[in-house]
Amino acid sequence: xxxxxxxxxxxxxxxxxxxxxxxxxxxxVHAIMGPxxxxxxxxxYVLSGREGYEVTQGDVTYYGERLVxxxxxxxxxxxxxxxxxxxxxxxxVTTMNFLRTAYNAxxxxxxxxxxxxxxxxxxxxxxxxxxxxxxxxLKRPLNVGFSGxxxxxxxxxxxxxxEPKLAILxxxxxxxxxxxxxxxADGVNALRAPDRxxxxxxxYQRLLDYIVPDFVHVLAGGRIIKSGGKELALELERDGYESxxxxxx
Amino acid sequence: xxxxxMSVQPTQKQTTLxxxxxxxxxxxxxxxxxxxxxxEGVRESDWLKAHRREGIERFKAYGFPHRRVEAxxxxxLRPKMKEQFNLVRGQETPQxxxxxxxxxxxxxxLFINDGVFESALSSVPKQNGVEIVTLRQSGQDLPAxxxxxxxxxxxxxxxxxxxxGTALMRDGLFIYIAEGTVLxxxxxxxxxxxxxxxxxxxxxxxxxEKGVEATLLESHVSANGQASFHNQATQIQLxxxxxxxxxxxxxxxxxxxxxxxxxxRLAQSASYTAMSAVSGGxxxxxxxxxxxxxxxxxxxxxxxxxxxxxxxxxxxxxIDHAAPNCTSRQVYxxxxxxxxxxxxxxxxxxxxxxxxxxxxxxxRALLLSDKAEADAKPELEIYADDVKCSHGATIGELDRxxxxxxxxxxxxxxxAKSLLIEAFLDDVVxxxxxxxxSAPIKNHISNWLKEHEAQIIQxxxxx
Ligand SMILES: Nc1ncnc2c1ncn2[C@@H]1O[C@H](COP(=O)(O)OP(=O)(O)O)[C@@H](O)[C@H]1O
Ligand SMILES: [Mg+2]
Numbered sequence: 111x112x113x114x115x116x117x118x119x120x121x122x123x124x125x126x127x128x129x130x131x132x133x134x135x136x137x138x139v140h141a142i143m144g145p146x147x148x149x150x151x152x153x154x155y156v157l158s159g160r161e162g163y164e165v166t167q168g169d170v171t172y173y174g175e176r177l178v179x180x181x182x183x184x185x186x187x188x189x190x191x192x193x194x195x196x197x198x199x200x201x202x203v204t205t206m207n208f209l210r211t212a213y214n215a216x217x218x219x220x221x222x223x224x225x226x227x228x229x230x231x232x233x234x235x236x237x238x239x240x241x242x243x244x245x246x247x248l249k250r251p252l253n254v255g256f257s258g259x260x261x262x263x264x265x266x267x268x269x270x271x272x273e274p275k276l277a278i279l280x281x282x283x284x285x286x287x288x289x290x291x292x293x294x295a296d297g298v299n300a301l302r303a304p305d306r307x308x309x310x311x312x313x314y315q316r317l318l319d320y321i322v323p324d325f326v327h328v329l330a331g332g333r334i335i336k337s338g339g340k341e342l343a344l345e346l347e348r349d350g351y352e353s354x355x356x357x358x359x
Numbered sequence: 360x361x362x363x364x365m366s367v368q369p370t371q372k373q374t375t376l377x378x379x380x381x382x383x384x385x386x387x388x389x390x391x392x393x394x395x396x397x398x399e400g401v402r403e404s405d406w407l408k409a410h411r412r413e414g415i416e417r418f419k420a421y422g423f424p425h426r427r428v429e430a431x432x433x434x435x436l437r438p439k440m441k442e443q444f445n446l447v448r449g450q451e452t453p454q455x456x457x458x459x460x461x462x463x464x465x466x467x468x469l470f471i472n473d474g475v476f477e478s479a480l481s482s483v484p485k486q487n488g489v490e491i492v493t494l495r496q497s498g499q500d501l502p503a504x505x506x507x508x509x510x511x512x513x514x515x516x517x518x519x520x521x522x523x524g525t526a527l528m529r530d531g532l533f534i535y536i537a538e539g540t541v542l543x544x545x546x547x548x549x550x551x552x553x554x555x556x557x558x559x560x561x562x563x564x565x566x567x568e569k570g571v572e573a574t575l576l577e578s579h580v581s582a583n584g585q586a587s588f589h590n591q592a593t594q595i596q597l598x599x600x601x602x603x604x605x606x607x608x609x610x611x612x613x614x615x616x617x618x619x620x621x622x623x624r625l626a627q628s629a630s631y632t633a634m635s636a637v638s639g640g641x642x643x644x645x646x647x648x649x650x651x652x653x654x655x656x657x658x659x660x661x662x663x664x665x666x667x668x669x670x671x672x673x674x675x676x677x678i679d680h681a682a683p684n685c686t687s688r689q690v691y692x693x694x695x696x697x698x699x700x701x702x703x704x705x706x707x708x709x710x711x712x713x714x715x716x717x718x719x720x721x722x723r724a725l726l727l728s729d730k731a732e733a734d735a736k737p738e739l740e741i742y743a744d745d746v747k748c749s750h751g752a753t754i755g756e757l758d759r760x761x762x763x764x765x766x767x768x769x770x771x772x773x774x775a776k777s778l779l780i781e782a783f784l785d786d787v788v789x790x791x792x793x794x795x796x797s798a799p800i801k802n803h804i805s806n807w808l809k810e811h812e813a814q815i816i817q818x819x820x821x822x
Binding site for chain 2: 158159160161181183185186192197198200202203213215216251272
């Protein structure tokens, strides 16, 4: 479903991704691990269409369609979802209003029925309870004054609502204590499905104890330098990035 | 009438630079019109004619405002005044009554068409303690309190536009509410422009006696697509502990000129809350002077503006803290796109002896295009000790990261921008009015955003 071939990406003239190749099939869970600054978030932003990221070489296709020139909102409507490493705070827009606006915008773009306030409320309540997102949180401005854990749960709530085909989780584990991590991981695992692929980006192996990947890739210096099964994550944990980066070089 | 006029102080001379040299060409047609009005004003008392004559003479001395005059630094009215605006003569009840944002709000409608009060389209409150007088109906024999209002307006708001208005005003609406009177609904003054290429000069005056609480809604709409010129003067006088909420919407056609001179005087513990929303007009300017004359008086002024094309909106405000322990707030926020321009000049003057003053002003503008412009000039002039004053001004763009977040959730660019703009503007509206009064304004903003989505999007944010 997702083919990334020899992807080179520049930000402000500086090359960050330097020939990244990755192929993900429907239903697979891929983990990307790598040191800070290796380009993990850059990859997630390029896939979701953030401005300022220039693809200078290579290509990305999603279900056979070129992704690079597609607007972010169109990608979202086609099922690409990014759980942000740092979810944005938006004062003045209540979480509930935001969720419904987004849900209906995607539905409209796909030609599906939009939901009225009452039906949408029912849908949200059902999903929010599982992630312990309180109705008070839903009434507050989006992410404003939310704790780190609340922000991440809110991201996963959105994933549950929008039911994407490709979910990219960018360091969803960062800043979470173990209980919060389990809650979020349970939420993600509940969404594993044969037609839903995931790209789980993390710096630490810990998250992968809970969200067990089919494949693990090591990203360093803007390229994938090593790929393997879930045991690669344990190897990284044991030996550190240094040894893998140097042995691959 | 039990009104004891507050002592009228001599006009605090603003920088009234006289521009006699350039006077002439632009002013001449207006001065000719003044003479005609005076000659024809048969149904007016000698007192009113003399009052108009004073206006003419003072306007002659002033000339139209120049940008060299501090208060007009950012707004150039002179070129606009070269257009030939017709003085509307006869009175015809309009065929068509335009919708206003407050049509769903229960109110007493006071309808002014082309500057003339239309009793057939109005619902005047009929109860003891409420007096409503119009210049046209009572011009031959004005009650003393109306004369007092005219005199204080002339004295407190003096300036070229006010004087021109004194000379040319077609009508005026004067409202007096006596102590102990309770109005069950807001008053809603509607100014509609019907005649094409018209100029009209109006007066609106409201006096609330001690302890009276009232809400004044004001709508400006047009029934045609032609340029018109409305020169308005508003006089507000609040007795001890009186409370006035004043909410206005400028939604006229985008060719309109609308200039307002507003003066408010507050006695001890009185409270004046004003909130304006400007989305119409080619040039809309409000020059307000709020005089906190009694201890503990409070004023809360706020405004939102939404401008496209070459629309120009100017708020120039002076707050005079003349007594101790008064509070003032100014919050003006606007969004500008294409080549629109927004101006905020806010001056707080704290007189000697006005200790315990608490004054804040804030101006924030969102620019959606490179050609849009915002000017902010907050000023403080403090002659007292023990005061708390602050001001802030920001000019910025929409938060690009927030926009990306919304778009990454499937919300298209135009809708994402609208959502952020709406949050920015609603914040001001919610801070100024309760739900009943803020809802119509929020609707107005929301409708404006829907109608102007293309202009809001402007340059596409291609990834
Ligand atoms: N907006 C930007 N402008 C310039 N350099 C950037 C920008 N964003 C990220 N970078 C640089 O790109 C590299 C990769 O960043 P990032 O993708 O955030 O790494 P990771 O998520 O793996 O920690 C880093 O060297 C970072 O400094
Ligand atoms: Mg990162």
